[in-house]
Amino acid sequence: MSYQFAKNVDALQPSAIREILKFTGMPGVISFAAGSPAAEAFPVDTIRTISRELLEQDPILALQYNITEGYLKLRTELKQWMTEKHCFDPAMDDLITTSGAQQANELSCKVLLDRGDTMFCEAPSFIGSLNAFRSYGVNLVGIPMEQDGMDLSILESAIQQHPNPKLVYVIPNFQNPTGRVMSLEKRKGLYALACRYNLIILEDNPYGDLRFAGEDVPSIKSMDTEGRVIYSGTFSKILAPGLRVGYVSAPAEIISKITVCKQVSDVHTNIWAQAVCAEFLARTDMEPYLDTLRAVYRRKCQLMADGIRQHFSDRVTWEMPEGGLFLWCTLPESCDVSAFCKKAVEEYSVAVVPGNAFLVDESAKSHSFRLNYSTPSDEQIEKGIAMLGSMTKKFLANA
Amino acid sequence: MSYQFAKNVDALQPSAIREILKFTGMPGVISFAAGSPAAEAFPVDTIRTISRELLEQDPILALQYNITEGYLKLRTELKQWMTEKHCFDPAMDDLITTSGAQQANELSCKVLLDRGDTMFCEAPSFIGSLNAFRSYGVNLVGIPMEQDGMDLSILESAIQQHPNPKLVYVIPNFQNPTGRVMSLEKRKGLYALACRYNLIILEDNPYGDLRFAGEDVPSIKSMDTEGRVIYSGTFSKILAPGLRVGYVSAPAEIISKITVCKQVSDVHTNIWAQAVCAEFLARTDMEPYLDTLRAVYRRKCQLMADGIRQHFSDRVTWEMPEGGLFLWCTLPESCDVSAFCKKAVEEYSVAVVPGNAFLVDESAKSHSFRLNYSTPSDEQIEKGIAMLGSMTKKFLANA
Numbered sequence: 001m002s003y004q005f006a007k008n009v010d011a012l013q014p015s016a017i018r019e020i021l022k023f024t025g026m027p028g029v030i031s032f033a034a035g036s037p038a039a040e041a042f043p044v045d046t047i048r049t050i051s052r053e054l055l056e057q058d059p060i061l062a063l064q065y066n067i068t069e070g071y072l073k074l075r076t077e078l079k080q081w082m083t084e085k086h087c088f089d090p091a092m093d094d095l096i097t098t099s100g101a102q103q104a105n106e107l108s109c110k111v112l113l114d115r116g117d118t119m120f121c122e123a124p125s126f127i128g129s130l131n132a133f134r135s136y137g138v139n140l141v142g143i144p145m146e147q148d149g150m151d152l153s154i155l156e157s158a159i160q161q162h163p164n165p166k167l168v169y170v171i172p173n174f175q176n177p178t179g180r181v182m183s184l185e186k187r188k189g190l191y192a193l194a195c196r197y198n199l200i201i202l203e204d205n206p207y208g209d210l211r212f213a214g215e216d217v218p219s220i221k222s223m224d225t226e227g228r229v230i231y232s233g234t235f236s237k238i239l240a241p242g243l244r245v246g247y248v249s250a251p252a253e254i255i256s257k258i259t260v261c262k263q264v265s266d267v268h269t270n271i272w273a274q275a276v277c278a279e280f281l282a283r284t285d286m287e288p289y290l291d292t293l294r295a296v297y298r299r300k301c302q303l304m305a306d307g308i309r310q311h312f313s314d315r316v317t318w319e320m321p322e323g324g325l326f327l328w329c330t331l332p333e334s335c336d337v338s339a340f341c342k343k344a345v346e347e348y349s350v351a352v353v354p355g356n357a358f359l360v361d362e363s364a365k366s367h368s369f370r371l372n373y374s375t376p377s378d379e380q381i382e383k384g385i386a387m388l389g390s391m392t393k394k395f396l397a398n399a
Numbered sequence: 400m401s402y403q404f405a406k407n408v409d410a411l412q413p414s415a416i417r418e419i420l421k422f423t424g425m426p427g428v429i430s431f432a433a434g435s436p437a438a439e440a441f442p443v444d445t446i447r448t449i450s451r452e453l454l455e456q457d458p459i460l461a462l463q464y465n466i467t468e469g470y471l472k473l474r475t476e477l478k479q480w481m482t483e484k485h486c487f488d489p490a491m492d493d494l495i496t497t498s499g500a501q502q503a504n505e506l507s508c509k510v511l512l513d514r515g516d517t518m519f520c521e522a523p524s525f526i527g528s529l530n531a532f533r534s535y536g537v538n539l540v541g542i543p544m545e546q547d548g549m550d551l552s553i554l555e556s557a558i559q560q561h562p563n564p565k566l567v568y569v570i571p572n573f574q575n576p577t578g579r580v581m582s583l584e585k586r587k588g589l590y591a592l593a594c595r596y597n598l599i600i601l602e603d604n605p606y607g608d609l610r611f612a613g614e615d616v617p618s619i620k621s622m623d624t625e626g627r628v629i630y631s632g633t634f635s636k637i638l639a640p641g642l643r644v645g646y647v648s649a650p651a652e653i654i655s656k657i658t659v660c661k662q663v664s665d666v667h668t669n670i671w672a673q674a675v676c677a678e679f680l681a682r683t684d685m686e687p688y689l690d691t692l693r694a695v696y697r698r699k700c701q702l703m704a705d706g707i708r709q710h711f712s713d714r715v716t717w718e719m720p721e722g723g724l725f726l727w728c729t730l731p732e733s734c735d736v737s738a739f740c741k742k743a744v745e746e747y748s749v750a751v752v753p754g755n756a757f758l759v760d761e762s763a764k765s766h767s768f769r770l771n772y773s774t775p776s777d778e779q780i781e782k783g784i785a786m787l788g789s790m791t792k793k794f795l796a797n798a
Contacts, residue, residue: 001625001626001627001650003511003599003650003652003653004511004565005510005511005656006509006510006511006512006513006516007513008509008513009509009510009656009659009660012659036463036464039459039462039463042458042459042462042463044454044458044459044462047454047458047462048454048455048458051450051451051454052450052451052454055443055446055447055450055451056447059441059443059446059447060438060441060443061641062641063438063441063443063446063639063640063641063642064435064438064441064639064640064641065435065635065640065641066641099498099643099664099665099669100665100666102663102664102665102666103664103665106663106664110405110407110408110534111404111405111408112402112403112404112405113405114405114406114407115514117405128662128663128666131659131662131663132663132664134663135509135659135660135663166403200402226400227400228400236464240462240463241462241463241464241666242460242461242462242463242464242465242669242670242671243462243669243671244498244665244666244667244668244669244670251400251402253402254402257404257408260408260411260530260534261408261534263527263530264501264505264527264530264531264533264534265498265501265502265505265531265664265665266498266499266501266502266643266664266665267499267501267527267640267643268643269643269669270498270641270642270643270668270669270671270672271641271643272641272642272669272671272672273669273671273672
């Protein structure tokens with residue numbers, strides 16, 4: 001029996017990093033290839049208490065169907081928090097909870113774009129989002145990243161050149177995979193372009209609360225006077241990703257379409273998890289709590305950075321992030337980064353992700369690779385970076 | 400600001416039952432319009448115990464990312480149970496857990512159909528699935544139901560008449576909304592048609608375990624020698640719908656595409672809920688447990704049927720279900736069922752769903768309405784059916 005699949009789905013290729021990820025489950029392999037938050041930072045005791053109380057006091061709430069828009073108490077708590085952060089505008093917006101920010105980003109694409117319409121993303125960008133967009137057959141165009149975000153002049157040319165430009169997808173804070181922050185100037189410039197060319201901006205902010213150095217930059221959503229910004233967030237990095245709770249704040253008309261699409265996708269998000277998030281927000285003074293997370297990420301990032309300084313060839317350039325989960329390294333242009341990453345995992349048992357995996361066209365050239373410091377233990381960071389460092393010296397001696 | 404939405408999504412209309420559902424939250428309104436399982440049947444104590452042990456013994460499992468295919472222990476338990484029921488073929492199939500059967504059905508459509516391709520469903524059928532299919536812009540064709548399932552001769556003509564026929568969607572057991580069971584003969588006939596015309600069958604079985612009278616009929620999946628049946632199931636009706644855990648069993652090649660699409664939709668299903676389902680299956684002797692549920696549904700259905708016999712006009716025909724959540728009533732052809740349902744909720748404070756809400760074309764004629772007996776309390780069933788009964792007599796006197 002041979003199956004004929006939908007064109008959009010058939011075109012989804014297995015990721016370029018599959019070969020490397022195959023190794024990450026093997027004993028002895030140290031993985032800097034993941035994107036999981038630090039499990040030691042999960043507020044296990046609080047979640048346990050909230051869950052016990054919920055299942056004792058209101059089990060039917062946790063177990064019966066609920067509305068697609070999301071558990072009312074969670075949305076109320078979230079709106080308040082979002083309003084404080086200027087990521088929710090009570091006069092214009094509505095808010096829906098989603099099954100992770102993944103669903104928020106996927107549905108934003110589904111409601112706005114027809115097959116063949118154009119959307120823009122940073123190049124490189126988050127693979128999960130890129131695949132979500134690909135699954136709707138859109139014309140996905142990567143715009144090169146500079147140190148302070150997407151190159152806006154290239155974006156403007158691309159907007160003029162491509163058919164039906166509709167959406168720009170950006171991760172302004174501690175971007176995946178580069179760890180870079182979009183400057184205030186670029187945020188304003190991007191918003192101005194969106195207004196000029198009638199585009200919607202999808203601002204994905206999974207890491208924004210994990211800033212451990214420098215100063216916060218206002219969200220693009222906070223500049224949105226026209227109703228062009230869809231803001232997506234998640235509890236995955238500040239609470240726990242297994243909960244699968246994210247959210248979207250956007251003008252009510254967009255949220256109403258996202259709600260229809262969410263209803264046909266999974267009816268509503270697991271209600272136990274939504275109740276856990278709601279109670280967590282209600283009981284927790286968030287800034288001091290987030291400071292404890294930031295301390296964990298600051299320390300792990302510093303440990304990795306110290307190792308890099310000590311062990312890496314000085315021909316590897318790298319960028320010290322001010323938050324988030326990732327550190328971006330770049331080899332000299334003469335180097336084949338795919339060969340480097342393959343060798344790293346096969347001969348040195350250290351898994352890292354080659355930069356081309358994050359490009360719209362995975363066969364395009366990249367000289368960078370992504371390191372994750374949130375998932376590995378301190379010991380793994382020290383040992384893995386030392387091994388990777390010794391490899392950079394040998395590999396680059398021959399390059 | 401005016402938004403331009405994707406064609407597929409823009410075409411999704413607010414449901415015809417919206418007007419009626421607006422009333423169901425009002426004080427004093429008795430709702431037979433829902434589709435929720437009986438909350439008194441939720442195994443609250445067991446779920447509480449499993450949850451407490453999980454969060455004490457293995458909290459990181461419940462809180463960290465997991466794989467898209469689903470929690471391994473749940474899939475292992477499920478495969479064993481599905482194999483016993485001949486709904487999983489170890490030689491050919493694979494199995495993925497989903498965020499409810501809603502996601503299973505939605506993704507089956509997404510992976511197989513391009514916009515404009517044809518799929519067939521029973522007329523009437525489950526609104527949630529119809530909207531999921533509509534959201535991919537497919538040519539959705541309703542095939543009239545007979546007492547023992549879809550009219551296969553009409554189906555065959557429709558297959559010959561429509562472009563790119565790909566998929567047939569059926570709910571063979573205690574169908575939503577009719578409560579009818581597809582006969583063994585029709586199941587075999589449908590499978591033969593699928594083979595003849597190279598179609599895939601999506602067999603949705605949310606209610607199959609809730610048979611409280613009569614004998615089980617073998618699943619279409621159990622006849623599937625060619626690999627043409629996608630079988631979807633759910634824990635919503637046998638455990639609790641708030642968990643949002645469903646599953647799909649299908650040939651591995653199809654599951655692999657569904658997995659890719661699930662990954663871009665929500666990464667994976669809430670892992671706490673998956674672990675609860677896994678442990679529940681592992682600890683529970685399922686047949687005796689299901690018997691306790693069946694007793695609840697049998698009793699509530701009987702209570703409603705008794706009320707109908709006592710109070711309804713004898714010009715209302717109705718069908719006694721052998722399982723599931725719904726009871727299907729039909730008015731004489733001269734009656735306007737929309738007006739009947741509107742009057743029922745507005746003047747008698749009893750909400751029921753008009754049959755046209757379950758049709759591909761909601762503006763088409765229907766003379767039936769759906770009653771749900773699982774959600775209301777015994778008192779609500781007695782009182783609501785008495786009121787509805789007195790209304791049928793007055794309404795039909797004028798019809």
